[in-house]
Amino acid sequence: MNLQIKPILSALRRHKAGTILIALQIALTLAIVCNALFIVHQRIERSNRTTGMDESNVIAVQNRYVGKPETFIPLMQTDLAAIRNVPGVESAYITNAFPLRRGGWSTGMQIDPNKTKDSLPSALYFVDDQALKTLGVKLIAGRNFTPSEVVNLPPQSTPAPAQVIITKAIADKLFPKGDALGKTIYYAKNKPSTVIGIIEKLTVPWIEFDHMDNVTLMPVRFDSSYQHFLVRTRPGQQDAVFKAIPTALYKVSRMRVLPEKYGLRTFETVRANAYEADRGMAILMTVVCAVLLAITAAGIVGLSSFWVGQRRKQIGVRRALGARRSDILSYFMTENFLIALGGVIVGTGLALGLSQWMLKYFEMPRVSPTYVGVGIVLLLALGQAAVFAPALRASKVSPVEATRSV
Amino acid sequence: MFGYFLELALRSLKRSKALTALMVLAVAMGIGACMTTLTVLHVVSGDPIPGKSQKLFYPQIEPRDEDNGFYTKGEPPEQLSWRDAMALLKAGRADRQAVMTGGMAPVQQADTTQDPFFVRARYTTADFFALFDVPLKYGHAWSATEDDRRERIAVISSSLNDKLFHGEDSIGRTVRFNGADLRVVGVIETWRPHPHFYDLNAGNYAEGEDVFLPLGTSRDIHAPRSGSRDCWGKGHQVEENTLETADCVWVQLWVELDTPARVADYKAFLVHYSEEQLAAGRFHLPVNVRLRNVMAWLDSQKVVPKDVHLQVWLALGFFVVCLVNTVGLMLAKFMRRSAEVGVRRALGASRGAVFAQLVTEAGMVGLAGGVAGLLFAVLGLWLVRKQPDQYASLAHLDLPMLAATFGMAIGATVVAGLLPAWRACQITPALQLKSQ
Numbered sequence: 001m002n003l004q005i006k007p008i009l010s011a012l013r014r015h016k017a018g019t020i021l022i023a024l025q026i027a028l029t030l031a032i033v034c035n036a037l038f039i040v041h042q043r044i045e046r047s048n049r050t051t052g053m054d055e056s057n058v059i060a061v062q063n064r065y066v067g068k069p070e071t072f073i074p075l076m077q078t079d080l081a082a083i084r085n086v087p088g089v090e091s092a093y094i095t096n097a098f099p100l101r102r103g104g105w106s107t108g109m110q111i112d113p114n115k116t117k118d119s120l121p122s123a124l125y126f127v128d129d130q131a132l133k134t135l136g137v138k139l140i141a142g143r144n145f146t147p148s149e150v151v152n153l154p155p156q157s158t159p160a161p162a163q164v165i166i167t168k169a170i171a172d173k174l175f176p177k178g179d180a181l182g183k184t185i186y187y188a189k190n191k192p193s194t195v196i197g198i199i200e201k202l203t204v205p206w207i208e209f210d211h212m213d214n215v216t217l218m219p220v221r222f223d224s225s226y227q228h229f230l231v232r233t234r235p236g237q238q239d240a241v242f243k244a245i246p247t248a249l250y251k252v253s254r255m256r257v258l259p260e261k262y263g264l265r266t267f268e269t270v271r272a273n274a275y276e277a278d279r280g281m282a283i284l285m286t287v288v289c290a291v292l293l294a295i296t297a298a299g300i301v302g303l304s305s306f307w308v309g310q311r312r313k314q315i316g317v318r319r320a321l322g323a324r325r326s327d328i329l330s331y332f333m334t335e336n337f338l339i340a341l342g343g344v345i346v347g348t349g350l351a352l353g354l355s356q357w358m359l360k361y362f363e364m365p366r367v368s369p370t371y372v373g374v375g376i377v378l379l380l381a382l383g384q385a386a387v388f389a390p391a392l393r394a395s396k397v398s399p400v401e402a403t404r405s406v
Numbered sequence: 407m408f409g410y411f412l413e414l415a416l417r418s419l420k421r422s423k424a425l426t427a428l429m430v431l432a433v434a435m436g437i438g439a440c441m442t443t444l445t446v447l448h449v450v451s452g453d454p455i456p457g458k459s460q461k462l463f464y465p466q467i468e469p470r471d472e473d474n475g476f477y478t479k480g481e482p483p484e485q486l487s488w489r490d491a492m493a494l495l496k497a498g499r500a501d502r503q504a505v506m507t508g509g510m511a512p513v514q515q516a517d518t519t520q521d522p523f524f525v526r527a528r529y530t531t532a533d534f535f536a537l538f539d540v541p542l543k544y545g546h547a548w549s550a551t552e553d554d555r556r557e558r559i560a561v562i563s564s565s566l567n568d569k570l571f572h573g574e575d576s577i578g579r580t581v582r583f584n585g586a587d588l589r590v591v592g593v594i595e596t597w598r599p600h601p602h603f604y605d606l607n608a609g610n611y612a613e614g615e616d617v618f619l620p621l622g623t624s625r626d627i628h629a630p631r632s633g634s635r636d637c638w639g640k641g642h643q644v645e646e647n648t649l650e651t652a653d654c655v656w657v658q659l660w661v662e663l664d665t666p667a668r669v670a671d672y673k674a675f676l677v678h679y680s681e682e683q684l685a686a687g688r689f690h691l692p693v694n695v696r697l698r699n700v701m702a703w704l705d706s707q708k709v710v711p712k713d714v715h716l717q718v719w720l721a722l723g724f725f726v727v728c729l730v731n732t733v734g735l736m737l738a739k740f741m742r743r744s745a746e747v748g749v750r751r752a753l754g755a756s757r758g759a760v761f762a763q764l765v766t767e768a769g770m771v772g773l774a775g776g777v778a779g780l781l782f783a784v785l786g787l788w789l790v791r792k793q794p795d796q797y798a799s800l801a802h803l804d805l806p807m808l809a810a811t812f813g814m815a816i817g818a819t820v821v822a823g824l825l826p827a828w829r830a831c832q833i834t835p836a837l838q839l840k841s842q
Contacts, residue, residue: 017737017825017826017829018734018737018738021730021733021734021737022734024730025727025730025731025734028723028726028727028730029727031723032720032723032724032727036720039716064524066512066522066524067512155646158637225630257523257524276793277713277793277795280793281713281716281717284717284720285720288439288720288721288724291435291724292724292727295432295435295727295728295731296727296731298428298432298731299428299432299730299731299734299735302425302428302734302735302738303734303735303737303738305738306738306739306741306742309742310741310742358716361715362712362715362716
């Protein structure tokens with residue numbers, strides 16, 4: 001295989017502008033595409049993070065009581081009873097927040113009673129004895145709450161019940177020796193809470209938080225007009241329960257609002273809503289990459305066709321002197337490969353520079369070499385594919401062209 | 407002459423349809439992407455209250471003790487306690503000042519069977535409307551006296567007025583808000599500054615409020631708050647109805663200061679106030695005051711989402727690739743017409759004329775790209791509006807952006823055409839006329 005690199009290079013010297021333009025385009029495309037695809041990868045990874053829950057067959061209800069009762073506690077109790085009585089419901093509880101809700105309550109906790117040191121933040125979930133079952137989280141030490149341990153919490157006061165269940169992440173941070181069970185944590189000054197159980201994993205309600213796995217479950221009924229129900233249905237009963245819940249709740253009392261969009265959601269929807277922006281960004285980046293590659297390919301086709309057109313006479317001469325069609329084909333393929341190679345070498349530098357810049361201004365992780373590698377292969381292949389049609393046309397130029405004048 | 411250039415350009419563009427379409431499409435996509443993302447950026451990072459944002463300031467002081475309760479990274483808390491806000495309001499050291507917080511509660515027209523519905527409300531003091539230049543449709547704002555007397559009055563939005571009173575002049579009518587009857591004294595015109603700068607607790611790009619009532623009145627009728635509340639020390643064990651005396655920050659204060667000298671004076675006043683409170687034993691931490699104007703405040707709160715900036719950069723990169731592509735295609739196109747250029751030069755066309763004609767051609771590609779790009783931008787913004795972000799509904803193309811689209815498209819393609827046109831007019835006529 002004679003690759004004719006020397007004559008190609010000398011020919012390229014006569015087409016400096018076009019060569020530089022194609023190489024530049026390939027370089028810029030590489031820089032943008034591999035960084036953009038890397039962002040897509042990050043977003044997809046982010047939106048697939050686990051919550052520690054068993055998310056199938058779970059329904060989340062958002063409820064706001066209208067009207068002005070002195071206390072909402074009795075309403076909450078009757079509502080919960082009504083939901084638990086809906087056929088197909090396995091368990092349910094009432095709460096202030098849950099993973100991926102994107103709103104909730106966090107507070108600092110300490111093991112020093114006077115709360116003078118820096119505290120470690122934790123999200124607070126108000127639960128009862130059915131929460132663990134509904135969430136489908138695993139208790140790895142200790143015990144669950146009993147119904148009698150659930151206490152009422154007046155509006156706008158600080159929750160610090162006598163018993164709490166914490167995630168393993170908190171246990172490991174506050175009690176590195178692994179003896180968290182039975183120990184005391186302070187969520188408010190001079191109000192001790194005893195750790196009665198540890199769950200393996202449960203995430204905070206926000207999707208951006210410094211300590212994603214710091215969650216405390218508190219046996220508390222929070223007296224507020226704004227409540228959430230979390231319901232676990234029996235397998236296959238999710239749709240039926242989904243339809244039955246609003247009816248059951250409105251039957252208890254019409255003095256409530258279930259917001260239009262977020263009032264009633266399966267947990268699949270909760271997850272989709274939480275990561276909507278990330279998904280949008282991933283889709284946008286993917287589309288931009290596809291269009292960029294298409295445009296770059298079209299540009300290569302355009303310029304190569306022009307070159308082929310310009311060189312018909314020379315091609316004819318070569319064919320007349322005994323060059324085979326495959327020689328002509330490989331000439332143009334090699335030419336493009338050399339230009340693209342130049343492009344990806346420059347492009348790799350640009351891609352790393354761009355990644356460095358994004359690290360500085362957008363605090364994004366550095367692009368992984370895998371993505372740069374994939375981008376290089378992708379663009380070299382794209383160049384070869386784009387040049388194939390014009391090169392094929394060049395190889396079909398008949399030797400008689402040599403004798404023609406334009 | 408220019409007409410003739412246009413005619414030639416049209417003819418040549420028609421000759422190679424595929425190449426022309428490719429160029430126009432590439433420019434259009436680049437422009438469309440840029441315009442979409444820039445419009446979104448323009449919406450989210452715009453000045454919410456143009457002409458006044460430089461004069462509106464947000465005072466912050468450090469009232470906490472060592473038991474911080476919450477962490478602010480060296481900054482004072484984002485809000486004020488009731489006692490401090492009232493002290494600063496009563497001191498009246500600024501040209502105008504208003505204390506405020508927000509909430510949500512059911513509202514209905516008094517004495518009807520209409521079901522109540524939830525609206526967003528703002529509990530504030532008399533200066534609010536003058537401070538933020540809120541336009542009034544009917545009636546007027548309330549006065550400081552009415553604030554002090556905690557009168558049962560309200561100013562409502564025109565959309566709520568449409569809902570409850572079918573858009574009539576409703577001054578003197580009564581709305582039932584959170585179970586309390588309030589007399590309507592004013593109706594405001596549509597007013598939605600974005601970002602929602604005066605209280606970011608509501609959401610950075612939240613919609614405006616429907617009910618405004620005196621802050622004191624809101625405390626009397628136990629109107630629910632939906633802002634944030636940060637407490638320290640004993641503040642942790644307070645009830646909602648004793649917030650006025652608690653060690654908690656939960657209200658915002660905005661002040662208007664017309665000259666740099668007034669700003670400096672006000673800052674000195676904040677320092678002096680903090681020192682006084684330290685001496686009195688109410689404050690415990692070193693004096694730490696901030697006095698930021700609207701834009702600086704939004705900046706410090708990182709209101710503009712990072713993704714929006716990222717998208718703009720992505721679009722610009724995309725546009726650059728599209729332009730490089732167009733330069734390459736134009737080069738191919740212009741060089742292919744070497745023979746034609748040779749003939750024209752031999753017939754006496756100057757280099758300048760050939761150059762001008764080719765650049766005209768590039769400009770036409772730009773114009774077509776601009777028109778198509780506008781369609782892409784309209785489509786792109788429609789897609790943005792379908793997104794769940796709070797600011798999404800605000801993304802509309804405005805006139806300056808429209809003009810910018812065409813300016814950018816034509817400018818960029820003319821620049822892209824310069825190199826190919828210059829290369830083409832370097833052609834020696836004799837060589838082209840000779841048969842090869």
